Amino acid sequence: MEIGTGMGEATAEIAQNFPDTGFFALEVHRPGIGSLLARINEFELKNLRLINEDARIVLSENMPDQCLDAVHLYFPDPWHKKKHWKRRIVQADFVDLIYRKLKPGGHIHIATDWVAYADWSQEKFGSDARFIGGVIPKPDFRPLTRFEGKGLGKGHIVTDLKYVKA
Numbered sequence: 001m002e003i004g005t006g007m008g009e010a011t012a013e014i015a016q017n018f019p020d021t022g023f024f025a026l027e028v029h030r031p032g033i034g035s036l037l038a039r040i041n042e043f044e045l046k047n048l049r050l051i052n053e054d055a056r057i058v059l060s061e062n063m064p065d066q067c068l069d070a071v072h073l074y075f076p077d078p079w080h081k082k083k084h085w086k087r088r089i090v091q092a093d094f095v096d097l098i099y100r101k102l103k104p105g106g107h108i109h110i111a112t113d114w115v116a117y118a119d120w121s122q123e124k125f126g127s128d129a130r131f132i133g134g135v136i137p138k139p140d141f142r143p144l145t146r147f148e149g150k151g152l153g154k155g156h157i158v159t160d161l162k163y164v165k166a
């Protein structure tokens with residue numbers, strides 16, 4: 001499952017490169033859904049389903065527990081200002097939700113170009129004894145995303161994090 005696919009370039013590329021894996025893409029932004037639908041059509045993808053809804057609602061209300069092998073969270077909105085930190089998707093209740101929906105041995109892979117968000121995510125997932133993990137090198141399978149490109153253009157440092165459900 002990928003949360004927040006944006007315009008879906010990376011999502012479609014990953015689905016194309018792993019044709020035997022089934023993917024769910026969750027995105028609240030309708031133009032992003034439209035863009036990814038066009039890519040599904042263009043690449044003739046049969047292994048990718050889109051849901052135009054808040055990931056937290058879909059996960060908590062529509063997905064059974066222990067159903068996911070992996071969750072991809074690539075360049076979540078960083079919400080730089082302290083007064084907006086409560087809007088960040090990575091929160092204690094999100095960590096709990098991800099734990100419940102992952103299969104044993106499943107993982108979440110987070111990438112961010114905002115160092116403070118990497119620290120924030122490490123604090124939330126790293127302090128939860130039910131997960132094992134931390135910073136990893138960028139995996140080859142993860143394409144450059146649109147937001148990543150923008151961040152790199154501004155000189156931002158990209159961090160990849162992986163936490164496995166123990």
Ligand SMILES: C[S@@+](CC[C@H](N)C(=O)[O-])C[C@H]1O[C@@H](n2cnc3c(N)ncnc32)[C@H](O)[C@@H]1O
Pocket residue numbers: 003004005006007026027028029032053054055056074075076077078089145146147148
């Ligand atoms: C900064 S963009 C990154 C998009 C893409 N992953 C990339 O790297 O280019 C974050 C995306 O997450 C989406 N998003 C934010 N909160 C979400 C939620 N609760 N459920 C689903 N999508 C969400 C936003 O609409 C936005 O498209």
